[in-house]
Amino acid sequence: MQQLSRRALFGAVPGVLAASAAQAQAQWPDRPVRIVVPYTPGAFNDSLGRLIGDRMPALLGQPGVVENRSGAGGSVGCSAVAQAPPDGYTILVCNTANMAFNPFIYPNLGYDPVRDFAPLGICARLANVLVVNPDVLPVANVAELLAYLRARPGQVNYASSGAGSSPHLAMELLKARTGVNVTHVPYRGSAPATADLLGGSIGLMFDNVPNALPHIQAGKVRALAVTGSERDATMPDVPTFQQAGVDRYEMYVWFGFAAPVRTPEPIRARLTAMLRRSIADQEVAERIRRLGADPWFQDPAQMAAVLRSDLDTWGPVIRAAGIQQG
Known part of the structure; x- marks a missing residue:
């Protein structure tokens, strides 16, 4: 058998790796997806993670398994996901607090909400x-x-x-x-x-x-x-702050999902499609409402824009208040 030259052998490696990566993406997911909730069980973040995880077998063919990793206002779990392999098998339940508040509150945060994560979609918000x-x-x-x-x-x-x-x-x-x-x-x-x-x-x-x-x-x-831009349906007699005469006052807490930043785009697209279909499901939407939030799907580009706006809003407020932890 003819022996391959060293140049031919090593020249083939990038092509082999690319083919392997493409094959892995095509087969994804072939095992459960880990959903990291950076808070203790019971809060809305946890409920949303479990609600989406329950939809994954029907929409992706594999279950979503929730893992609670609390600590430092959500920073422990967020850091773990930022450092996880970008293979689509680890995603984060994120929210306004751990993405838009924590960067200004914790001097040694361990992650950058813009640099380290690929947004997958916002699913809900509450006032x-x-x-x-x-x-x-x-x-x-x-x-x-x-x-x-x-x-x-x-x-x-x-x-x-x-x-x-x-x-x-x-x-x-x-x-x-x-x-x-x-x-x-x-x-x-x-x-x-x-x-x-x-x-x-x-x-x-x-x-x-x-x-x-x-x-x-x-x-x-x-x-x-x-605090929202509209009155809450559960108490329609209560005004918004803007209706009560406080200009430029609006605040929502949003809840969504993100993946490690280098997660391949085809996998991210499938995760986003899964989230979109889940929130469009009437049963899922009603369960979100029963938990006290509003179904509110925002795609990755919209989620990135919401995050940028929140960082611009909350940075000056947090600095002026002198809020620091850790």
């Missing part, structure tokens, strides 16, 4: 709502609240579910837009903050609409405004 305990703060609307706070600069405390959380940033945005001075009291989650709000030791807080809604409906707290 926050500002609520007060009327026994502590006798105000009926945003204008009365702002007047009350301006008469007592720095004397009123507000709760949040944690430093750097979306409820915390919602108040910092309100401060930036109106100039009011209120004092932040961070809690370790929404539940203990809400307990103190209901108990009267704190006067006001922002929270995700699904968390606050039962207490609003029970009459235990008063909703003053929602």
Whole structure:
């Protein structure tokens, strides 16, 4: 048998590798896809990851397996995905907090939301709502609240579910837009903050609409405004901040998926198509609504534009507030 020359042998290697890569992409997926949720089980991020994972067998032929990797405000899980092999078998459930807040909050983040990830699509979003305990703060609307706070600069405390959380940033945005001075009291989650709000030791807080809604409906707290561009369907009598007279105030928390940046485009396209079909499914959309969010599909280009806009919005707000962790 004729022996191949060294030049011929090594010259063939790139072509062999390219053919192998193309074959691997054509066969993808031939095993389960890992869905990394960078938070503990139970939150909306986790529910969305499991909801999409349940759709994967029908749409991709392989299951999606959720892996919770919490820590540092989601940064631990995000860093793990950024460093994962870009083969389509590891994707991230990402949101406004870990993509648009964390880069300004954590000095040693471990990932760059633009450089290290390929967007696959946004699937849902939700708004926050500002609520007060009327026994502590006798105000009926945003204008009365702002007047009350301006008469007592720095004397009123507000709760949040944690430093750097979306409820915390919602108040910092309100401060930036109106100039009011209120004092932040961070809690370790929404539940203990809400307990103190209901108990009267704190006067006001922002929270995700699904968390606050039962207490609003029970009459235990008063909703003053929602942070979105439209009124929330679950409480149509509550205005948006812009309707309440606060200019340039809009905030949503979005939830989507991303892959390591070098994941091949054909694989990314199939993942995006899977997400699009999942969100278009009426049963999936209804389950998202029952979880308190709105189905909101944005393709990769739209997701990238949303992220750029959020980075431009939240960088100045976070720097002005001096929020830092770690």
